[in-house]
Amino acid sequence: MASEVAAFRGVGKSYGRVRAVDGLDLVLRPGETVALLGPNGAGKSTSLDLLLGLREPDQGSVTLFGGTPRAAIADGRVGAMLQSGGLMTDVKVRELVELACKVHPRGRSVTGVLTDAGITEIAERRVDKLSGGQEQRVRFALAIAGDSDLIVLDEPTTGMDVSVRQGFWASMRAQADAGRTVLFATHYLEEADSIADRVLVLHRGRLIADGSSAEIKARAGARRIAFEIHDVDLSSAAVPFDETVLRALPGVQSLDVTARVPGVRTVRIRTADADAGVAGIYRAGLYPRGLEVTGVGLEQAFLTITGELDKQDLAEESAR
Numbered sequence: 001m002a003s004e005v006a007a008f009r010g011v012g013k014s015y016g017r018v019r020a021v022d023g024l025d026l027v028l029r030p031g032e033t034v035a036l037l038g039p040n041g042a043g044k045s046t047s048l049d050l051l052l053g054l055r056e057p058d059q060g061s062v063t064l065f066g067g068t069p070r071a072a073i074a075d076g077r078v079g080a081m082l083q084s085g086g087l088m089t090d091v092k093v094r095e096l097v098e099l100a101c102k103v104h105p106r107g108r109s110v111t112g113v114l115t116d117a118g119i120t121e122i123a124e125r126r127v128d129k130l131s132g133g134q135e136q137r138v139r140f141a142l143a144i145a146g147d148s149d150l151i152v153l154d155e156p157t158t159g160m161d162v163s164v165r166q167g168f169w170a171s172m173r174a175q176a177d178a179g180r181t182v183l184f185a186t187h188y189l190e191e192a193d194s195i196a197d198r199v200l201v202l203h204r205g206r207l208i209a210d211g212s213s214a215e216i217k218a219r220a221g222a223r224r225i226a227f228e229i230h231d232v233d234l235s236s237a238a239v240p241f242d243e244t245v246l247r248a249l250p251g252v253q254s255l256d257v258t259a260r261v262p263g264v265r266t267v268r269i270r271t272a273d274a275d276a277g278v279a280g281i282y283r284a285g286l287y288p289r290g291l292e293v294t295g296v297g298l299e300q301a302f303l304t305i306t307g308e309l310d311k312q313d314l315a316e317e318s319a320r
């Protein structure tokens with residue numbers, strides 16, 4: 001189908017007894033920037049390998065642009081940056097990029113690739129003299145050496161410090177702005193949050209969440225309520241301060257009370273029902289000062305979703 005960049009249909013892949021990918025159904029559409037998240041061993045790299053035709057599924061099918069991964073790659077429709085595989089070392093960065101542009105079926109100009117990857121300044125350096133972060137940028141240059149429709153990146157910012165990483169995100173975003181579909185696996189949730197318009201969460205080879213980062217945060221449901229209780233307000237309160245009242249509020253997942261300043265307690269609650277929580281705080285006769293209700297970050301959402309599944313899996317295992 002023309003509107004499909006990639007499609008996994010009922011895909012399974014095992015390594016011996018390890019089920020690395022388990023019934024994956026997924027369609028990538030043109031122009032999407034998609035982050036693939038998941039804890040270690042969730043099956044991210046295996047899924048990317050299957051997408052690129054580097055491994056064959058045991059079950060189901062993987063198609064790229066309606067055909068086989070191999071055909072799409074031969075047509076130069078895909079650029080990839082994988083974790084494995086070293087770079088040629090006894091050459092300069094420019095020579096390596098020149099070679100990549102030359103052999104690519106849709107090779108771009110060397111100058112354009114060096115600029116887009118942000119490596120013009122290191123073009124005359126030898127590849128074996130680069131730092132880890134610079135090496136990653138050169139790998140990225142090789143992934144964008146052709147005018148590909150899909151760019152696949154496996155943990156591209158590993159080894160980059162924060163400032164380098166942000167520069168790299170801009171390069172990635174520019175690829176998406178040029179209309180290419182970008183799929184990248186990452187451990188950095190802030191990266192998914194700020195770049196991807198779609199986030200996929202894999203867990204034990206299964207796709208457990210698929211949506212915008214806002215949707216994934218909403219699905220985890222949790223919100224934070226924070227406020228202060230001042231002793232001076234308690235004298236007029238209907239009830240004395242009692243943590244058990246807070247713990248009994250609807251949907252409470254965690255409660256943290258600290259008293260760093262005399263006479264002031266800071267309360268932080270994580271809850272699945274912030275509205276009922278706030279109402280309950282007032283109903284209990286408390287006078288919360290500086291009340292704040294905030295959503296959780298993608299990181300917390302991710303931990304909540306995968307943590308719940310781990311708990312379910314453990315419960316199922318022990319019931320057996």
Ligand SMILES: Nc1ncnc2c1ncn2[C@@H]1O[C@H](COP(=O)(O)OP(=O)(O)OP(=O)(O)O)[C@@H](O)[C@H]1O
Nearest residue numbers: 015018019020038039040041042043044045046047
């Ligand atoms: N070549 C292999 N032989 C045997 N088992 C493998 C092989 N490659 C991966 N696995 C196993 O398959 C599962 C999925 O691994 P995969 O590398 O796809 O996950 P990942 O999400 O990319 O992990 P990470 O974030 O650690 O890179 C893991 O349990 C892993 O140990």
